Amino acid sequence: MDPPQDRPAPHPSPPPVPCRRFIARSATTDRTVLLTAPLPGADPGLFRAEAQAAQRLAPPWTFPVTETDGAVPGSDAWFTTPYVPALPLPVALAVHGGPLPEETVRVIGAALAETLAALHAQGVAHAGVAPAAVLLTADGPRLTCFGAARTTDRVDRAAQAPEQATGGLPRPPGDVYGLGAVLAYAATGHTVPERAELPPALAGTITACLTRDPANRPSAAALLPALSPPTPHGTVLGSATSLLTPGWLPPRVVAALAHQSATLLTAELPDVPGTGNGIGSGNSDDNGTGYGHGNGIGN
Secondary structure, eight states: OOOGGGSOOOOSSSOOOSSEEEEEEBTTTOOEEEEEEOOTTSOHHHHHHHHHHHHHHOOTTSOOOOEEOTTOTTOOOOEEEEOOOOEEHHHHHHHHTSSOOHHHHHHHHHHHHHHHHHHHHTTOOOOOOSGGGEEEETTEEEEOOTTHHHHOSOOOGGGSOHHHHTTOOOOHHHHHHHHHHHHHHHHHSOSSOOGGGSOHHHHHHHHHHTOSOGGGSOOHHHHHHHTSOOOTTOOOOOOGGGGOOTTSSOHHHHHHHHHHHHHHHTOOTTOOOOOTTSOBOOOOOOSSSSBOOOEEOOO
16 A cells, blocks of 8 residues: 555545435335436436446346436436445444444455456446445445446545546456445545554455556455455355355444334335434435435435
């Protein structure tokens, strides 16, 4: 990892969200979904193209795209995915009261590495890996905001690879840098911590991801076994699913997910006030989408 003066400043506040996410409810079927929309100023055409690509690629540890706005003239860009109770990673740290346990960090890293390896094998970069793009659910992490860096320049600079910050196109090594920033944030509360702040068992892996030279970063596929906890028989991790053992999420995070679920069951959209468990206040755009106003999932 580079000297402090060569790194972007750590987040003075919760990391920025690379896309807008809302809990929305169908006006006709009462089906609850997660509705994603671009940030203000993002290119709606590019956003729609990225949504279609995500729907086609369907990598693991993401939410499948179930519906899009259909590029109706005059309508806002959006797409929906199934809703399950979820906390953005920065919210999970706030609920937990600080950095997450090593076991949780390993699960997050393994799941994201599996996602990125699947995308990179198809020659595609995610281009949106950042702490706020990661949602934690009871059955594992989910990586959202596919293609965010290709639709807007309002990205999380602290999680952006140096070569992209200077104008380079999103590439797989940039995703690996973003993964390193996510793991560093989950483990310390900072995207660019000192090596001494990192858990000793993960310091080497995280530092390798955050090296400035993209040629020296590991591949996403190589990170999957590296994030597996040591076993007596040297078993190689084949999927992050094997790490989802009871207790992988801290109790306070589990309780916050349950509270979010209970809140949604009694919600009268759009008037549910924001809470501290990841359901933020805000309204989704209602321009013929078929989904009413919703509560924003923010930081």
